[in-house]
Amino acid sequence: MKQTDTKTQILDVAQDLIQRLGVNGMSYKDISEAVGIRKASIHTHFPKKDDLLVALLDRYSDRFLRIVDGIVASSDTSEVKLRRYCGLFESTLSSGNQDKACLYAMLGAELATLNHPLVEEVRSFYQANTQRLAVMLNAGLEDGSFQFNGDVEAMASLIFGLLEGGMLVARVQGGSAGFHQTIEQLMQLIKC
């Protein structure tokens, strides 16, 4: 059983820290202590902090969208697809012993402190998600699983904002239980 290499360990730890504390609340010192190496050694793998962040965002986005595409392409009903999609955010919040937000939710909140390439990455992730949500909603409207007033694109944005933003709010109030309740309420609103 091959043990995780240092580079991957750094990414794992950095991701966990950012999901809990934010980009500006996380430091190379935090990472070094959790991984068990010295600060300087991190620079061997990621010379600048932005290099680390780019690698982190790419990895997260690839993994996440791959799962989402699997859900969209599955033979599940439209309702189950949407529930599974929301479930991705729910399980993020529940993972570990601390409340973790989506990596992109944290970066979105701190957007104004990020450098240009990172800003575009965040924007692109949001765009990719609302687009896939719109596909799921359209399918559900056509097969009669969903029913709601208003526009599909607006509804997709609303759901994405609710999921990304709602998990930040949930960490303050009811935690994962409160977040689950919010998602159930959302499903009530769009079902027939």
Place this chain on the structure above:
Amino acid sequence: MKQTDTKTQILDVAQDLIQRLGVNGMSYKDISEAVGIRKASIHTHFPKKDDLLVALLDRYSDRFLRIVDGIVASSDTSEVKLRRYCGLFESTLSSGNQDKACLYAMLGAELATLNHPLVEEVRSFYQANTQRLAVMLNAGLEDGSFQFNGDVEAMASLIFGLLEGGMLVARVQGGSAGFHQTIEQLMQLIKC
């Protein structure tokens, strides 16, 4: 015409910075440059950073909830009341030349980096808002302005999460135009 005293200027500038950059993205240096005094002088008014943050949160919460209570107590229809409530978040996002989030949305996102007294302040603000939202929703259900499936408390949490979180997401994508569209879509979902 009395000019604003230094203490108020510090609060105003600090609030603007946090709404744009977050607590961990704002510094005494930023404040001193914007106000036009030296870093050390800020400590005369607010010895520790937490003192400044507490004063900031108190002032913001007092002002905000006072307006909300005014809306709730008004003679407006339930729909207008809810629209005016959502409008508070909309005008926050549009104010100034930069996208500003609700002060409490930023602190909520960075909650895990805050000290105990501040954490409780954030929690209390969220609680106060969802409680007032529930009152507005109940009134609307009774007079027939609103209609939706599910629980009132869950709906209040959903709306608050959508507003606080949605404005963070909106700054990444469509800005205040996108946020406005999201609020319109929300109104569509709960109207008869």
Place this chain on the structure above:
DNA sequence: GTCTATATAGAGATAGAC
């Protein structure tokens, strides 16, 4: 109340030995 000057701690980053 504001200033200069300084203390102390932490950040990201680099050089060079092993």
Place this chain on the structure above:
DNA sequence: GTCTATCTCTATATAGAC
């Protein structure tokens, strides 16, 4: 690839002169 040591910059905070 990791280490020690060091650099530079910035953070919050304090002391004491004016």
